[in-house]
Amino acid sequence: xxxxxxxxxxxxxxxxxxxxLLFVSPWIVGFLLFEVYPLAMAAYxxxxxxxxxxxxxxxxxxxxxxxxxxxxxxxxxxxxGFYAALAIPFGMVVAIGLALLLNTKVRGxxxxxxxxxxxxxxxxxxxAVLWLWVFNGEHGVLNTVLATxxxxxxxxxxxxxxxxxxxxxxxxxxAGNAMVIYLAGLQDVPQEMxxxxxxxxxxxxxxxxxxxLPMLSPVILFNGIMGIIGALQVFAEPYVMFPGGxxxxxxxxxxxxxxxxxxxxxxxxYACAMGWIMFVIILGLTLLALRLSEKxxxxxxx
Amino acid sequence: xxxxxxxxxxxxxxxxxxxxSEKITAVSVSAGPVEVTYWEKWTSFxxxxxxxxxxxxNGKQKRIRVKLLTVSGIEDKTxxxxxxxxxxxxxxxxxxxxxxxxxxxxxxPLDDYCRKYGIKADDYIPVYWDNGLYKGHVxxxxxxxxxxxxxxxxxxxxxxxxxxxxxxxxxxxxDVISDKLFLRGKDGKLVRAGFxxxxxxxxxxxxxxxxxxxxxxxKARITANSPEMVRGYEWIRSYSKKYGADDLQTFxxxxxxxxxxxxxxxxxxxxxxxxxxxxxxxxxxFAPKLEWAAAPFPHPADRPDMANTTYTSEDVLVIPRGAKHxxxxxxxxxxxxxxxxxxxxxxxxxxxxxxxxxxxxxxKTHPNPYIKLFTDLAWSKNALVAxxxxxxxxxxxxxxxxxxxxxxxxxxPQAALDKVQARMQPKLDRLLAVQRAxxxxx
Numbered sequence: 001x002x003x004x005x006x007x008x009x010x011x012x013x014x015x016x017x018x019x020x021l022l023f024v025s026p027w028i029v030g031f032l033l034f035e036v037y038p039l040a041m042a043a044y045x046x047x048x049x050x051x052x053x054x055x056x057x058x059x060x061x062x063x064x065x066x067x068x069x070x071x072x073x074x075x076x077x078x079x080x081g082f083y084a085a086l087a088i089p090f091g092m093v094v095a096i097g098l099a100l101l102l103n104t105k106v107r108g109x110x111x112x113x114x115x116x117x118x119x120x121x122x123x124x125x126x127x128a129v130l131w132l133w134v135f136n137g138e139h140g141v142l143n144t145v146l147a148t149x150x151x152x153x154x155x156x157x158x159x160x161x162x163x164x165x166x167x168x169x170x171x172x173x174x175a176g177n178a179m180v181i182y183l184a185g186l187q188d189v190p191q192e193m194x195x196x197x198x199x200x201x202x203x204x205x206x207x208x209x210x211x212x213l214p215m216l217s218p219v220i221l222f223n224g225i226m227g228i229i230g231a232l233q234v235f236a237e238p239y240v241m242f243p244g245g246x247x248x249x250x251x252x253x254x255x256x257x258x259x260x261x262x263x264x265x266x267x268x269x270y271a272c273a274m275g276w277i278m279f280v281i282i283l284g285l286t287l288l289a290l291r292l293s294e295k296x297x298x299x300x301x302x
Numbered sequence: 303x304x305x306x307x308x309x310x311x312x313x314x315x316x317x318x319x320x321x322x323s324e325k326i327t328a329v330s331v332s333a334g335p336v337e338v339t340y341w342e343k344w345t346s347f348x349x350x351x352x353x354x355x356x357x358x359x360n361g362k363q364k365r366i367r368v369k370l371l372t373v374s375g376i377e378d379k380t381x382x383x384x385x386x387x388x389x390x391x392x393x394x395x396x397x398x399x400x401x402x403x404x405x406x407x408x409x410x411p412l413d414d415y416c417r418k419y420g421i422k423a424d425d426y427i428p429v430y431w432d433n434g435l436y437k438g439h440v441x442x443x444x445x446x447x448x449x450x451x452x453x454x455x456x457x458x459x460x461x462x463x464x465x466x467x468x469x470x471x472x473x474x475x476x477d478v479i480s481d482k483l484f485l486r487g488k489d490g491k492l493v494r495a496g497f498x499x500x501x502x503x504x505x506x507x508x509x510x511x512x513x514x515x516x517x518x519x520x521k522a523r524i525t526a527n528s529p530e531m532v533r534g535y536e537w538i539r540s541y542s543k544k545y546g547a548d549d550l551q552t553f554x555x556x557x558x559x560x561x562x563x564x565x566x567x568x569x570x571x572x573x574x575x576x577x578x579x580x581x582x583x584x585x586x587x588f589a590p591k592l593e594w595a596a597a598p599f600p601h602p603a604d605r606p607d608m609a610n611t612t613y614t615s616e617d618v619l620v621i622p623r624g625a626k627h628x629x630x631x632x633x634x635x636x637x638x639x640x641x642x643x644x645x646x647x648x649x650x651x652x653x654x655x656x657x658x659x660x661x662x663x664x665x666k667t668h669p670n671p672y673i674k675l676f677t678d679l680a681w682s683k684n685a686l687v688a689x690x691x692x693x694x695x696x697x698x699x700x701x702x703x704x705x706x707x708x709x710x711x712x713x714x715p716q717a718a719l720d721k722v723q724a725r726m727q728p729k730l731d732r733l734l735a736v737q738r739a740x741x742x743x744x
Contacts, residue, residue: 247706265695266381
């Protein structure tokens, strides 16, 4: 907006603008106080030696250089990357698959939809405790079921090769949220497109491949980005199920190391540096996802 | 016009409501006793023990009223409340928290108070006084103490043709007895074990000390990979090699919770365990018929000087910095330190007393038949404690991770401990540099 234009605002328009600002002010104040201020302070503390209880002491980039040389930082980052790289695509396939199934016209569909959504309403902590028993190497339900088909189940919780896959498997339990969003997206696909495709002789797979998925692509992008944000910040389940990231730090995720640094080791500055690095990683991945999706995402009416 | 009046009225109404709610919820500062808030971490019968002490203290005088609040995750919450300037007057932390919280200026020194109330080192079994010190100052006073000993199942030893009244004196003897008790089912799975270094898993960081290892020299040098430490971790590995790392893990994953009848020791799946003075309570609760005994933990055959090794720790009472009523808070702490208060508390916990002076009644009525043993062990020169440095939480995590790597045969003892050494020494160097920069003496 150029300067003269602003000066030309009438008294009424100015008053209207003030009213509008007043209406959004609770949000602006909240955003500044509870989002911008903590973010800025975290950025400042990340450049300090800070234990929360003593005044911060400026140390420049030492926390960041320290992190680059910290094996446990890299280990936790690698664990988190591994988890995200598998949990996001698996979760996506399962959620889309379920949404497609639940979009068919079958009697009692409302019941099925509810049943598949219900698991995502279970609170995290009880869920984690419950899964400890499902995965139990000796008496677990999962291994008992596997044994009936002749497979000797692994020691999910105490084998370094199986602890992360166990968590990935467990994450599928919460696919309900994404599923509902996909389902809403599916309802949005115009019926006439299917009719047109059918006239052209397209079968189920061709219709899914060339009509459903392209029309669903904005929703897939949205869920993909939410998935990246969620998976990279996985915390509560492993924190409850695997104290200290046991066995041998195979489940020690980024946020767990961050939490331990902040609240157990009293290294708040170091933890803030980790927080900012994670912020940059997530921002980068989100921008990458947006860039990569430019060619493949189709917005209706665009 | 009406709209303007209404909006002014609304503003006044809200302001009035805020003022009124502040008024009715404000703590009256004038008349009545001073209220001391106390954060306690224990629940169940152990929590009741402290509640009884608080009630007795409140009943004895009218000036101070202690309000006990049970708090989970007490370390984090005390940290955040202190940082936020609204801590409790007294907090019940763990002994190994002292160096870290003192270093961070989160708790206040109690030396002057101790002098005023005549509380001194000579009153205590040395280790329990020392656990509350940091850099020569008192920061915490003991609430309940602990020591550990070998707990063993007499029936299982007898059934295996061993003398149930002769517990192993050396690690080597224990390994032999343990081997006789290991049993596999038809499918080859372990169904019974003699001893397992990973059980109960609370002191995985400490086995090297049983072999004479030390965490550090107390000043500037970390000694995580000393030959004694490596020997301890080699012993851990010997179990994984003999019985299979996976088999031990699978067997252990089937154990129930500690505080349940499915506890491995209580359900007779493991015959010998290192356990604390509290174990007797859980035996009484969940397996009253268990035939058991306690004895000092064995030492390496060639290290008779390491006899009577025991892990000691304690709960401590501290006054966080910024507490509103430190004087009254200490008056309560002083009562807990009196023989009367301490015996009431420790009897409730069914632990020993950290004080040197103990009444005959305490010994006579104490339900734990081995209470004398646990008390004597606290006097042992091999009473092991967590390294008294603010870095202990990190050190503990590193040593426990090294245990995992060695027990799972993912790394050799030497390699795992070299890694710990390489990670911890720079952290200590940096801490010392920061302290020097602050102009503090070492």
